Amino acid sequence: MIIDKVRIFDGTAMLGPGAVEFADGVITRVLTEPVAASGASASADVIDGTGLTLLPGLIDAHTHVFGAESNLELALAFGVTTELDMFMGPPELTQALCAAAGERADLADMRSSGLVASAPGGHPGHAMPLLPTVAGPDEADAFVAARQAEGAHFIKIIVDDGANHGMSLPALDGATVTALAGAARRRGLLTVAHVSAGWSARLALDSGVDMLTHLPLEAALDDAFVSRTADEKRVAIPTLAMLEASAPETSSRPRTGRSLAADPRIVGYLPDHARTAIAEGHEGLCVEKASPQHRFTHALASVARLHRAGVPVLAGTDTNYRPDRACPVVHGAGLHTELALLVEAGLTPAEALTAATSAPAAHFGLSDRGVIAPGRRADLVLVEGDPTKDITSTRSIEAIWRGGVRFDRAAYRERIAS
Numbered sequence: 001m002i003i004d005k006v007r008i009f010d011g012t013a014m015l016g017p018g019a020v021e022f023a024d025g026v027i028t029r030v031l032t033e034p035v036a037a038s039g040a041s042a043s044a045d046v047i048d049g050t051g052l053t054l055l056p057g058l059i060d061a062h063t064h065v066f067g068a069e070s071n072l073e074l075a076l077a078f079g080v081t082t083e084l085d086m087f088m089g090p091p092e093l094t095q096a097l098c099a100a101a102g103e104r105a106d107l108a109d110m111r112s113s114g115l116v117a118s119a120p121g122g123h124p125g126h127a128m129p130l131l132p133t134v135a136g137p138d139e140a141d142a143f144v145a146a147r148q149a150e151g152a153h154f155i156k157i158i159v160d161d162g163a164n165h166g167m168s169l170p171a172l173d174g175a176t177v178t179a180l181a182g183a184a185r186r187r188g189l190l191t192v193a194h195v196s197a198g199w200s201a202r203l204a205l206d207s208g209v210d211m212l213t214h215l216p217l218e219a220a221l222d223d224a225f226v227s228r229t230a231d232e233k234r235v236a237i238p239t240l241a242m243l244e245a246s247a248p249e250t251s252s253r254p255r256t257g258r259s260l261a262a263d264p265r266i267v268g269y270l271p272d273h274a275r276t277a278i279a280e281g282h283e284g285l286c287v288e289k290a291s292p293q294h295r296f297t298h299a300l301a302s303v304a305r306l307h308r309a310g311v312p313v314l315a316g317t318d319t320n321y322r323p324d325r326a327c328p329v330v331h332g333a334g335l336h337t338e339l340a341l342l343v344e345a346g347l348t349p350a351e352a353l354t355a356a357t358s359a360p361a362a363h364f365g366l367s368d369r370g371v372i373a374p375g376r377r378a379d380l381v382l383v384e385g386d387p388t389k390d391i392t393s394t395r396s397i398e399a400i401w402r403g404g405v406r407f408d409r410a411a412y413r414e415r416i417a418s
Contacts, residue, residue, distance in 0.1 A: 006049025011358030022378035025404035057081025057379025062316025078332030105405035113156035140179035177207035242318035284320030284327035
């Protein structure tokens with residue numbers, strides 16, 4: 001297969017117009033001129049990419065799949081070829097779904113943390129009594145070893161006192177988070193800390209975790225925190241799509257995410273329940289009783305400061321959607337909200353695209369994807385227009401390939417409509 005006369009965003013920069021050839025699930029050639037000038041196999045299928053842009057398959061760096069194959073299919077329908085799941089159980093279900101996602105071209109691929117590390121009686125274990133917890137530093141090594149044995153691809157650590165859920169709950173202390181980060185590091189596993197406020201972000205940073213996910217809504221991160229995050233080469237996954245849905249809405253700034261339900265480029269590929277969840281849903285949001293100081297503009301300011309300081313910012317939605325849960329941040333579609341919000345925060349459209357392609361691939365060790373280059377997986381998204389000029393062009397999807405296999409988007413649309 002050759003896509004010819006197409007603009008190529010290779011994961012970091014725009015090339016072309018040129019051509020991309022792939023076979024047997026792998027990119028074989030990337031040309032910076034039309035293929036006619038370089039020769040093409042007589043047996044190759046050629047797609048005319050005039051006016052289109054080819055992107056690496058999108059990567060959502062923070063999702064919750066909940067064991068639902070339908071969520072991975074929904075993700076793929078919007079060009080998300082890989083999801084990084086941040087909490088799933090039981091382990092047998094996680095292993096089975098990761099295996100299925102690795103083998104099937106009709107689902108987004110998936111990596112998962114499996115079960116999360118949290119305090120006894122804390123979030124989210126207070127509602128899940130069978131969830132293993134970590135009572136102190138001396139239990140950290142065994143917890144990490146158990147998750148690795150279950151096939152976890154990274155370790156998720158919850159640093160949350162329940163305040164954003166209208167509760168007061170026990171939270172992991174610094175010594176325990178430090179022990180968890182150390183145990184993971186010794187085993188070659190990355191750590192991702194769920195942070196809920198300024199205090200928890202500082203604790204996670206002090207404890208040596210690799211990545212912070214979420215940002216405080218009560219205030220923007222200060223310069224000292226941002227500088228230290230950059231100096232210590234940490235990574236941020238802001239989950240702006242979820243934070244926007246959680247924060248109080250203001251008349252001066254309507255929610256970008258809600259508008260997806262009326263976008264004709266999006267709505268035709270949403271199951272009815274997903275469309276309703278985007279337009280009206282309130283489940284799964286992280287702030288139950290938002291106080292006046294909780295402002296989404298604080299999160300936008302924090303992203304701007306982190307980005308200016310050189311902290312890698314990854315695109316992740318924190319979607320909690322499933323067909324029986326009306327979370328307004330939906331698999332696949334939600335990443336297009338995240339891209340728009342990253343641009344609103346100050347990233348260029350090209351930088352936002354990098355945050356959803358080559359950057360998460362690099363920082364999560366996915367060396368076979370995220371970039372359009374020879375030898376990489378043919379996870380590709382073909383869109384109308386130029387998303388480095390208008391980030392919403394990512395919603396105008398012409399074709400999707402996962403491992404070189406084209407996803408039948410028209411058939412998917414017909415199926416969900418019926």
